[in-house]
Each structure stands twice: as C-alpha cells, then as structure tokens.
Amino acid sequence: MACFERASPSLKKILLQLYRADKPIEIDHHLHEFGSVEYHVQSSLSDPQHAYLSISTPQLSQGDLLSYGLSHYSMEMVKAISLDVVEIVQPAKEGYQLTLRLNLSKIPRGKDSMKVISEISTVQATILSSQLKEMLWTVNSEDTFQGMCKPIKLVYHPRETFYVIKQPLKIAAVFPMRFKEHSDVIIATAFLQELTDVGSSKKWAKVPPCCWAPIPPPELRGEPFEDLSTNGGFVTFDIYPRHIEGKRLDKTVWSLLNFYAYVKYHVKCTKGFIQRRMRKRLESLVETLQGPNLGEDEQTEKVQGNARCSCVGKSVRLPKFKMLKRKYGDFTRKIKKLRFRIKIHGFRRFRQRWLTIPKFSSSMGYTKLD
DSSP states (O other): OTTSOSSOHHHHHHHHHHHSOSSOOOEEEEEEETTTEEEEEEEOSSOTTEEEEEEEOOOSBOSGGGTTSSOHHHHHHHHTTOTTTEEEOSSOOTTOSEEEEEEGGGSOSTHHHHHHHHHHTTHHHHHHHHHHHHHHHGGGSGGGGGSOOOOEEEEEETTEEEEEEEETTEEEEEEEOOOSSHHHHHHHHHHHHHHHHHHTSGGGTTSOOEEEESSOOGGGTTSOHHHHOOSSOEEEEEEOGGGGSTTHHHHHHHHHHTHHHHHHHHHHHHHHHHHHHHHHHHHHHHHHHHHHHHHHHHHHHHHHHHHHHSSSOSOOOOOHHHHHHHHHHHHHHHHHHTOOOOOOTTHHHHHHHHSOOOOOOOOOOOOOOO
C-alpha cells in the first residue's frame, strides 16, 4: 500500500535534526507511537559520532514462537537495514527490547543520507514484518498437513487484532472489523462486499482470495467472546505458497499489517466525499431558492425606473398572473438542472440489498358487492 509509509515520521525528524546539526548536540528524547511503541534517542557531547536508539514494541504474537524476545531472523533483518551504520548493542537497555548504536560518521552525504535515515526509521516495521514472515513461511512445514492448527492471535495495534490460522497448503488471515459510528459500519460493509466481489473475479485471480461474512468463521470457534464481538463482520484472506515467494512475501506481509488502516482510510475518504457533494448541492439549492426573489427585485426596479423616465403619468405594472408564471417557470427549470445523484461506487448494490421495501402478497381475494 503506497499511501502508508513504513518509516516513523517523528523518529525520522529527530534523526535528521541530529545528522544535520552544525555542531554536536545532546539529545535525550522519548517518542511514543500507536500507544504502545516507544523510542528512546540519546546523543552525548562526549561522543558526537554515535547515537543510541532503543525501541520497545509489543510482540506481534504472544505464542511460543516469539515468547523469548526477538528471534534470530528479526535481529538479522534489523542488521540488514544498514550494515555500516547500524550495530546491535547486547544486552539492550533496561525496559527496551532492542538497542542500536548508530555511527553517524558513516552515513553518506547528499541524497543517500535521506535514504539511509529513512531506512533506520523503519526499524519497528521491520521487526513486525519479520515476525509475520516467519509465521507465513511455516505454511510449507510438515505439521500443517496433519490438520488445522489453533488460531494464532496477532496484535498489531492494541485495538486491532487479527488471527492467522495454519491449514493444509494455506494460511487463513481473519480480521474482525469494528467501528465506532453507525455510518462507518454502513460504508465499510458496502466496501468489503464490493472488495469480495472484485477479488473473486478472473482479473484478480492471482491475489489472495478474500471473503466477508457477518459471523465469525468456523475456524475461530472457542476464541474469547470479546474478541469475536464485532459490528462490521469478518474478512478472511487465504494465503497460498505462491503469495509468499520471492518479492511477493514483503508486499503480502505489509498489506496484512495495514489492512485495518486501509479500510479506515477508505471510510474516511468516502465520508469526506459525501459531505462535499452534499454541501455543494445545498449551495445550489439555496441559489435556486433565492434566484426568483432576486429576479423579481431586479425587474421591479427596472419597471419603476422606466416609469420615472417616461413622460406618461401612468404606472407600468405587469399582470400578477404573468409574474407568477414567470417565477414558476424559472424555478422549475433550475430544479430540473439540479436533478443529479451522488454516485458512490458499490452503494447501489448495498441499497438494493438493505434499503428495499419488502413486497407482501395476500392470499385473500376480494369480491365486489353490488
């Protein structure tokens, strides 16, 4: 998803400030993101060439796979951000899961410096992506052929959890959808139904299959009731081995981690679009209602002006019937021009399903009485 950046904007800003400083500066700054991610940036005057970055982030899964801190694969992925600049400090500082020592003197000058600092700012996204990659890689392991495994609960955000279920030859990712406002539920439901229909078409046969249902899938039976209480239904993606091969793995992982953000972004944009169209239509209706009054005032002034300039002492006045007919004609013409609909992609199908009035047929007959 190109509209969501991996780099932390706040962390990137502080690292750029530290790198571009004309003289050594001392920094001891704490950053908090998403309510559960914490960064600690330190730089001292005694060692201006190095800066220390500590990060505390909740584990994506509380299962046995990541119960002992960051895995070896996650550590290697962090090192690969920039081998010359990034160095992992062992052990990490107290209260943090990872501490990095940044060699500022080895950051290249020019445009490449922005690229390196942006990659360092993606450390939290790198950790979460590496954890999910390890789970998706197990789709080819032997234990998945013995039957369906217990669902693994993943927490990318404290209020946004999803499940990964290992099945023979595939992995199912289930997203319980929750929204605060009723209008968000309506827009999101129409969007998810349209997403399911588009994803099942032949044009998008290579992408992971998607389905939406108002009730939880059978694979989530036995999970806590509070985790399955939703007002927006459940979205399920089926991940096959072809979706995690080569460069597709990174794109698949990032799309799953940001699916909640993508849906909320669509709902927010749709609400803004509807509000703009309604505001525009309201302004047009106000102009239409005020138009006949303005026309009548102008014509009255014109008639009065002609009456003053004429030498004849008779008062010029249009018949009342003609005046009303002209006002009604102008009003109806403007109303006809405003007869347009607000077109929302996918809303027509939602209206046909949920907003139609049921038809009732009566089995009783009626006989006309003479």
